[in-house]
Amino acid sequence: MSSMDITNLTKEKLTSMFNAGKRFDGRGLLDLKDFEVEYGVSNMAEGSARVRMGKTEIIAGVKMEVGTPYPDSPNKGNLTVSADLLPLASPRFEQGPPKFNAIELPRLIDRMIRESGMIDLKKLVIVEGEKVWTVIVDIYPINDDGALVDAASIACVAALKNAVFPKLKEDGKIDYHAKSDERLPLVETTIPLTFTFYKLGDNLFLSPVREEEEACESKVTLGISKLDGRYMINSCQKGLSVPFRQEEIEKIVKLLPEKYDEVMKTFNKYLK
Amino acid sequence: MVARPSGRKANEMRSMKAKVGIIPNADGSAMFAFGDTIAIAAVYGPRQLHPQHMQDPSTGILRVNYDLLSFSVSERKKPGPSRRSKEISQVTEWALSPVLDLRAFPNTVIDVQIYILQADAGTRTAGINAASMALAHAGIPMKNLICSVAVGKLDKDLALDADNAEEHYDEGEGHTDIPLAKIAGTDEFTLMQLDGKIPPEMIKDVLEMVNKGCEEIYEVQKKALKEIVE
Amino acid sequence: MIENEINEENEQIESSEGNKRWVVVPGEIIVSGEDFLPGEGARREGDNVIADRFGLAEVAGRMIKVIPLSGAYIPRRGNVVIGRVVDVTFNGWLVDTDSAGSAFLPIAESPRFLNRNEMDQYLGIGDVLSAKIWSIKGRGIDLTLKGRGLGKLEGGFIFRINASRVPRIIGREGSMITLIKEKTGCNITVGQNGWVWVKGDDLDSEIKARKAIEFVADKVLIEGLTDKMEVWFQEN
Numbered sequence: 001m002s003s004m005d006i007t008n009l010t011k012e013k014l015t016s017m018f019n020a021g022k023r024f025d026g027r028g029l030l031d032l033k034d035f036e037v038e039y040g041v042s043n044m045a046e047g048s049a050r051v052r053m054g055k056t057e058i059i060a061g062v063k064m065e066v067g068t069p070y071p072d073s074p075n076k077g078n079l080t081v082s083a084d085l086l087p088l089a090s091p092r093f094e095q096g097p098p099k100f101n102a103i104e105l106p107r108l109i110d111r112m113i114r115e116s117g118m119i120d121l122k123k124l125v126i127v128e129g130e131k132v133w134t135v136i137v138d139i140y141p142i143n144d145d146g147a148l149v150d151a152a153s154i155a156c157v158a159a160l161k162n163a164v165f166p167k168l169k170e171d172g173k174i175d176y177h178a179k180s181d182e183r184l185p186l187v188e189t190t191i192p193l194t195f196t197f198y199k200l201g202d203n204l205f206l207s208p209v210r211e212e213e214e215a216c217e218s219k220v221t222l223g224i225s226k227l228d229g230r231y232m233i234n235s236c237q238k239g240l241s242v243p244f245r246q247e248e249i250e251k252i253v254k255l256l257p258e259k260y261d262e263v264m265k266t267f268n269k270y271l272k
Numbered sequence: 273m274v275a276r277p278s279g280r281k282a283n284e285m286r287s288m289k290a291k292v293g294i295i296p297n298a299d300g301s302a303m304f305a306f307g308d309t310i311a312i313a314a315v316y317g318p319r320q321l322h323p324q325h326m327q328d329p330s331t332g333i334l335r336v337n338y339d340l341l342s343f344s345v346s347e348r349k350k351p352g353p354s355r356r357s358k359e360i361s362q363v364t365e366w367a368l369s370p371v372l373d374l375r376a377f378p379n380t381v382i383d384v385q386i387y388i389l390q391a392d393a394g395t396r397t398a399g400i401n402a403a404s405m406a407l408a409h410a411g412i413p414m415k416n417l418i419c420s421v422a423v424g425k426l427d428k429d430l431a432l433d434a435d436n437a438e439e440h441y442d443e444g445e446g447h448t449d450i451p452l453a454k455i456a457g458t459d460e461f462t463l464m465q466l467d468g469k470i471p472p473e474m475i476k477d478v479l480e481m482v483n484k485g486c487e488e489i490y491e492v493q494k495k496a497l498k499e500i501v502e
Numbered sequence: 503m504i505e506n507e508i509n510e511e512n513e514q515i516e517s518s519e520g521n522k523r524w525v526v527v528p529g530e531i532i533v534s535g536e537d538f539l540p541g542e543g544a545r546r547e548g549d550n551v552i553a554d555r556f557g558l559a560e561v562a563g564r565m566i567k568v569i570p571l572s573g574a575y576i577p578r579r580g581n582v583v584i585g586r587v588v589d590v591t592f593n594g595w596l597v598d599t600d601s602a603g604s605a606f607l608p609i610a611e612s613p614r615f616l617n618r619n620e621m622d623q624y625l626g627i628g629d630v631l632s633a634k635i636w637s638i639k640g641r642g643i644d645l646t647l648k649g650r651g652l653g654k655l656e657g658g659f660i661f662r663i664n665a666s667r668v669p670r671i672i673g674r675e676g677s678m679i680t681l682i683k684e685k686t687g688c689n690i691t692v693g694q695n696g697w698v699w700v701k702g703d704d705l706d707s708e709i710k711a712r713k714a715i716e717f718v719a720d721k722v723l724i725e726g727l728t729d730k731m732e733v734w735f736q737e738n
Contacts, residue, residue, distance in 0.1 A: 005598070007586045008628035009699075013659035017705055024661075024709055042390040043308060045343035055296050059389070061343030084351050087337070088314040088385035090297050095337065138342040138351070140387075142312070143295050176346035211661070299574040317574055318602040332602075371528070373554075377576070380602035408528050408556035411573025411666065413543070415554065416529030456529055494527050497556055501525045501571065 006214040011200075014215045018203035023212070029205040030255065032262060033147065035154060037270040039162045046179070047163025051155040054209060055145035057089075060137060060155035062163040062184075066126065066174060067134040077124020077132040081110035081156070083139035090144040106139060108149055108194060108237060109156050112223030113137075115234035116192035119160070123185035131172070133165070135184065146213040147206075149221055153194040154267060160184060161271060191267070192225035192234060195259050197252050204248060206259065218242035220252065224260050231257045274427050274444075277437045283481055285421065285433040285488060290401070290496035292409050300410025302496065304402035306421075306433055308392035313402035315410040318380035332374030336365040338386040338399050345391045360396045361386075367400050367453040367463035368407065371415045382412060393436040397421050400453050400463065405493050409500070417493055419486035420453035420463060423478045425470055432481050445469055452482045456490045523560045525571070526553040532566050543568030575601045575665035575695040577643050579635055582652070584660065584693035585645070587629045590622045597631070599695050600662070603642045607633060611646040613653055630655045630699065632691055651691075658689065658701025661712055663719035665696035670727060671718055677728050678718060685735045686711040710738065 018029060027033075035053035042048045045061035067078060083106040085093040113119065124133040137159060139152050167178040198205050198216040205212065223235035233253065238244065244252075276282070286307030295301035298314035305311070321327045338361040340349045353361075364386065374382065384407065386399040400420035408414055424434030427444030434449070441447040448468025454461045461479075470478070526532055531550045540546045543555045544566050553559060557568040577583070577599070585597035585605060594608040607625075609616055616624055625631060631654050633645035647653050663671065671692050672679050683690055688702035688711040698715055702708040717734055718727060 005586070005588075005628075007630045007660045008626075009630050009655065009657070010659040010661070011628075013708070017709075020705055022705055022709065024712055026709075042310075042341065042343050044345050044390055048343060057295075059341075061341065063343050063348035065348065082342075082351060086385065086387060087316075087383065088295065088298070088312070088387055091316055091319070136342075136348060138348075140341055143297050145296070293572075300572060318576070319574065320602055320604065377602060409572055411555055411557065411570040413555050414528035415545075417527060494530070497527045498525050501558075 006211055010211060011215045014212060015201045015203075018200055018205060023205075025209065027207075029203060030259070032207040032259065033209075035151065035266065037154065037158050037267070039158065039270075044176070045159070045163075046166060047159045047161070047184075049155050049158035049162055050142075051151050051158065053147060053151040053154075053207070055143060056147055056151050057142040058139065058148060058151045058155050059142060060139050060152065060159040062159045063136045063138070064163070064166055064174070065134045065136065066131060066168070066172065069125070069129060069132045073121075074129035075125055076121040078134040079110065079114060079119060079121065080134060080136045081106040081113065081139070082136070083109075083152070085144075086140055086142075089141040093141075093144070104237075104239070105149055105152060108221050108223070108235065109137070109139065109152055111235035112153055112192045112194050113156065113160070116190050116223065116225035116232070117227070118157070118187055118190045118192050118225065120185040120187060126168070135160075135163075144210070146208040146210045147196065150194050150196050150207065153192070153223070154263070157191060157193065157267075158270065160186060190225050190227065191264065191271070192223055193260060193263055193267075194221050194223050194235075195256060196221040199242060199244065199248070204251065216240070218244060220244060222252070222256060224256050231260065274429050276426065276431050277441065278435055280431070282430055283432045283484055285485055286435065288489065288492045290405065290492045292405055292496045293500045298406070298410075300406040300408070300412070302402045302405035302409060304398050304405065304493075306392075306394045306398050307435060308390055309394050309398045309435075310389040311386060311395060311398035311402040312389060313384060313386045313399065313406040315382060315384050315403075315406045315412070317382040317410075318374070318377035318412075319383070321379060321381035327379040329378050330375065332377030332380040332382055334365055334369050334372060334374065334384065335381050336361045336368065336384045336386065336403070338364055338388075338396065340388045340391060340395065344388045360399075363463055363465065364396060364400055364403065367420065368403055368418055370460070370462050371418055371455055372407065373413045373415065376413065382407075382410070391436075393434055393439045394422050394451070396463075397451050397453065401489055401493060405497060408497055415455070416458070417456045417490060418453050418462060419456050419489040419493065420451070421482055421485040421489060422449055422451035423481050424449060425468060425474070430474070430477060430481055432485050450478055452479075454482065454486055456486065523558050523569075525557070526559040526568060527556050528553055532559045532568070533561065537564055538566050539564050541565045541567035543570070570666050572664065572666050575599075577601045577603065577635055577638055577695070579638055581635045581694040582632060583635060583645075583695040584630060584632050584655070584691065584697035584699055585695075586660075587625050587627050587631070590625070590627065592618065595621070595625050597633070597645060599643065599693075600697065601643070601695055603638070605633075605635075605643040605645050607631075607645040607647065611636075611644075611648060613647045625654055630660055632693060632699065655691070655699050655701075658699055659708065660697055660699055663696050663698060663715065665694065667719040668692055668694055668696060670721070671698070671715055673728055678731065681728060681731055681735075682711060682714045686714065690715075713738065
């Protein structure tokens with residue numbers, strides 16, 4: 001029995017509050033939760049970061065391995081994003097095979113990173129067609145109070161920005177204890193982020209706390225970055241079964257750049 | 273007497289850190305660190321145990337899960353439980369259960385989740401220390417705290433709370449790892465493991481060293497628990 | 503009405519204000535001496551009374567007990583709890599009360615006679631009720647709606663606080679909850695399981711009531727909390 005399911009009363013109350021443009025924590029519907037970033041969660045990772053966004057806390061770490069390229073891209077390194085919704089982080093997360101949320105979260109982040117071109121995968125080749133670097137990003141929520149995907153997007157970008165290559169020994173093996181000072185081949189100006197818009201009744205809202213997320217009837221996650229100074233949507237996925245109307249979609253894409261800039265204003269302080 | 277690679281004295285532990293209440297969703301939670309080894313623990317429950325056939329009508333059940341985060345170690349640990357983590361989960365459960373009285377919660381489970389953020393040797397003992405604080409924080413009836421630390425043996429000499437570099441000591445008799453846990457302030461040991469080589473007559477010294485270490489750990493745990501109260 | 507039920511439980515905790523209280527960890531000696539009697543959360547070992555859990559040690563005369571400061575809700579007979587209907591069965595309702603063991607409300611324990619076919623009109627899935635625990639059996643909790651102030655909760659909303667903070671929300675002889683009700687004009691019911699129901703005349707007063715309750719619940723231990731709350735209301 002999940003004790004976290006929302007009651008009818010609270011859902012109705014949230015609907016009428018949203019209709020009046022109000023939230024329990026005093027934010028407007030499209031106001032984001034404040035966040036902070038901390039680097040170096042694990043000195044064993046090639047890069048790592050922790051994001052605290054309201055009561056949500058999530059950590060991401062980067063590990064580097066040497067592998068073989070995929071046959072269809074012999075001149076590119078590999079990127080793998082994975083997530084584990086630890087039962088430590090919420091009474092809703094259970095031990096055992098991953099549920100859909102645990103599968104979807106890393107896929108959303110993977111597409112956001114990959115399609116933005118943030119990592120120059122070609123520069124991860126050691127011997128073309130034979131040996132390449134594999135970048136593995138692992139995501140772990142520590143406390144889930146809503147908006148995990150958007151918090152994860154910040155944590156992953158921060159961990160990648162924080163990462164350095166381990167030393168490659170002459171025998172081709174990695175010496176993890178000898179870190180180089182060489183950073184990953186990241187496109188400096190490309191910072192992808194996700195924004196998940198949630199819908200309850202006719203209201204759109206961002207950055208929910210747990211109960212708001214439970215109350216939502218539909219949601220859509222968009223990955224956005226900038227290419228040569230222009231905003232680019234890189235990924236999109238709608239979740240849950242209530243449709244979005246065209247007018248709502250237009251509103252969302254219009255809001256995206258504004259929200260992106262808002263997050264970047266804070267994030268930039270941590271990226272220097 | 274060999275000099276410890278860390279430069280510490282034989283019975284000198286790494287600096288410890290502890291904090292209680294780090295995971296708001298949990299009924300109890302704590303962090304415990306020995307130097308660069310960082311463990312976090314969350315307790316959920318008593319709550320209903322599924323599947324029902326595992327329920328015990330005479331008492332609540334303790335269930336421990338220990339694991340490493342993938343990037344807590346130099347070579348990425350593949351997600352999901354390994355044989356190692358399953359064994360450590362089980363011995364941790366046995367190490368903690370003697371102080372718990374769960375008879376007031378029949379048919380329920382108390383879940384203890386332990387994860388290692390950063391591993392530099394001593395992860396199971398740090399995990400036990402964190403879990404002990406998290407169980408107390410969760411208000412579970414508990415006779416006492418559990419304190420845990422490993423004694424290392426480098427060649428022929430004992431070294432309390434060895435770090436990873438010391439665990440790789442390979443001269444003479446090499447390194448021996450002896451992780452132990454005990455009920456605070458008593459002479460009762462609840463975790464005993466050993467890997468390596470040690471003459472039987474040295475065990476008494478090992479226990480004395482652990483007694484000294486556990487006294488220090490207990491003070492750190494006690495302080496962290498008291499600190500959450502305004 | 504419901505608060506009265508809770509106050510009885512609560513009085514033991516709050517009526518002893520002025521007694522010496524301090525934080526203890528499991529296994530810590532609270533007092534030494536033959537005269538003291540170990541109460542809840544304490545045990546005797548030789549000359550000493552020792553804490554059996556983490557919490558606030560309190561010496562009231564000869565009696566020593568340890569009041570929990572945190573942790574999951576442990577159901578007790580006679581507690582009034584708030585719950586959410588998760589299933590309607592042929593002979594009653596399955597209710598989530600956020601505690602170990604499932605709770606069941608038999609149709610015979612509804613406040614008035616109900617036909618089987620009107621059950622889900624009276625209480626459907628997701629609906630909220632305040633109920634009293636009338637028995638705790640092996641696998642579950644049995645609830646009743648027979649009693650003043652019990653029944654389906656209509657309007658307003660539910661939120662959750664840590665169950666160990668419920669006594670502070672109620673306050674000494676209900677002083678805290680009375681203050682919050684007066685200042686916000688809201689109807690408030692606090693279940694022992696930490697679920698809180700608030701219903702006010704307008705959204706703003708409901709939001710304020712929740713904020714006030716969460717402000718109190720976030721404080722682990724503060725003396726003179728009612729005075730602090732008066733100040734909070736002046737500032738908010």
